[in-house]
Amino acid sequence: MSVHTALNTVITPAAEAVPSAYTLLRERVQEAYTVPPRPVFAVVELAGTQYKVTPNDTIVTERIPGVDVNDRITLDRVLLAGTADATIIGRPVVPSITVTAAVEEQFLDGKVLIFHKRRRKNSRRTKGHRQPLTMLRILDVDGVEGMGDASPAGTQ
Amino acid sequence: MNKDKILKLAKGFRGRSKNCIRVARERVEKSLQYAFRDRKAKKRDMRALWIQQINAGARQYGVKYSSLISGLAAQNVGLNRKMLSELARTEPLSFKALVDQVAHMRGLSAPHAGAALK
Numbered sequence: 001m002s003v004h005t006a007l008n009t010v011i012t013p014a015a016e017a018v019p020s021a022y023t024l025l026r027e028r029v030q031e032a033y034t035v036p037p038r039p040v041f042a043v044v045e046l047a048g049t050q051y052k053v054t055p056n057d058t059i060v061t062e063r064i065p066g067v068d069v070n071d072r073i074t075l076d077r078v079l080l081a082g083t084a085d086a087t088i089i090g091r092p093v094v095p096s097i098t099v100t101a102a103v104e105e106q107f108l109d110g111k112v113l114i115f116h117k118r119r120r121k122n123s124r125r126t127k128g129h130r131q132p133l134t135m136l137r138i139l140d141v142d143g144v145e146g147m148g149d150a151s152p153a154g155t156q
Numbered sequence: 157m158n159k160d161k162i163l164k165l166a167k168g169f170r171g172r173s174k175n176c177i178r179v180a181r182e183r184v185e186k187s188l189q190y191a192f193r194d195r196k197a198k199k200r201d202m203r204a205l206w207i208q209q210i211n212a213g214a215r216q217y218g219v220k221y222s223s224l225i226s227g228l229a230a231q232n233v234g235l236n237r238k239m240l241s242e243l244a245r246t247e248p249l250s251f252k253a254l255v256d257q258v259a260h261m262r263g264l265s266a267p268h269a270g271a272a273l274k
Binding site: 041043045050052079080082087089090091092093112113114115116117124 | 185188189191192195231232233234235236238239242243246247249250253254257
């Protein structure tokens with residue numbers, strides 16, 4: 001009866017959609033660009049790692065699937081942003097601030113040798129590994145200058 | 157690995173370990189084992205360093221590392237220790253804002269005028 005059905009049914013929790021940490025913008029970089037530096041920084045989270053970025057920064061992250069070189073992406077998970085006058089602390093994210101970045105390069109890291117040896121047992125194993133990486137150029141931090149004095153909803 | 161690769165990996169070693177293949181092979185194998193072990197240890201060491209830096213930065217304002225971390229967790233701030241230590245080093249005002257926030261929420265100090273609590 002109810003006991004048997006409870007034992008026999010497998011309850012799988014509904015898979016929660018993890019919000020993507022980046023959005024692919026439908027625009028590409030057309031030509032050589034220069035990024036004017038601005039006195040603003042943000043802490044973004046991407047692929048489980050956090051980076052402190054300013055405009056015209058270069059960051060190296062784990063390979064981002066689905067993007068090509070010269071694509072623009074927005075990084076949506078901003079944990080903290082700061083200017084010369086103010087710091088905006090996210091809990092855990094600041095929803096109104098995003099960071100625009102352009103994909104500069106998608107490459108493999110230098111080769112790392114993994115070597116295991118069992119001594120006196122005539123056993124050794126060698127393996128090489130190159131991690132796929134992506135290099136991003138930070139273009140701008142959007143949504144910071146307009147903060148003014150009002151405390152934005154959802155952030156402190 | 158052939159001899160050339162071994163000797164290339166043995167650059168900078170002491171004495172005959174960098175020149176003679178029989179000695180170099182042993183030293184290189186040991187160095188690769190150390191590299192494997194230390195790639196894992198590096199993560200631990202860096203985290204310990206960040207914790208020391210965060211502790212030092214927070215104690216400037218009279219808050220201990222434990223209080224700061226538990227306070228930030230209670231307020232659902234998602235910054236990790238790497239970022240906190242980097243803020244303490246390069247963005248002292250923002251770090252102070254975080255420390256002030258924790259101190260204020262714990263009632264340790266009143267927020268002074270101009271505190272960046274936005």
